[in-house]
Amino acid sequence: PQVTQGLNKVNAGYKTPYGLAKSSWTYNDNHFTWRITIPPNTKATVYVPASAPDKVSEDGNKASMAAGIKYIRTENGRAIYEVGSGDYVFDVIN
Numbered sequence: 757p758q759v760t761q762g763l764n765k766v767n768a769g770y771k772t773p774y775g776l777a778k779s780s781w782t783y784n785d786n787h788f789t790w791r792i793t794i795p796p797n798t799k800a801t802v803y804v805p806a807s808a809p810d811k812v813s814e815d816g817n818k819a820s821m822a823a824g825i826k827y828i829r830t831e832n833g834r835a836i837y838e839v840g841s842g843d844y845v846f847d848v849i850n
Contacts, residue, residue: 757790759783759805774798788848794841803834806848811835813847 757766757779767780775795782789794800804819806812809827812819812835819837820827825844828836 757781757803757805759788772798786850788846788850790844790846790848792839792844792846794839794844796841799838799840801828802837802839802844802846804837804846804848805833806830806835807833807850809835811848811850815845819846 764783765781769776769778771777772795774797776793777795777800778791778793780791788805790804792800792802804812807830809820809830810818814822814825819825819835824840824842826838828838830836
């Protein structure tokens with residue numbers, strides 16, 4: 757997602773050959789929440805808008821320690837993770 761001034765909520769879905777991929781996010785007062793669904797039997801690379809991986813949590817736990825999530829790197833203001841199929845809730849407070 758690209759957080760843009762004046763846009764604080766987005767909700768979208770896309771039907772893939774493996775099932776529905778969903779993404780919805782909100783941004784308020786430097787708090788970013790991103791809910792995603794990755795279809796079964798797939799994986800995704802997700803770019804979470806965060807200045808550092810220690811600012812990112814998933815379902816209340818550090819994202820880098822959460823099951824099914826692998827931290828890759830930080831690049832251009834994004835913490836990049838590889839995730840397996842399932843539902844995720846990323847939170848970032850900058």
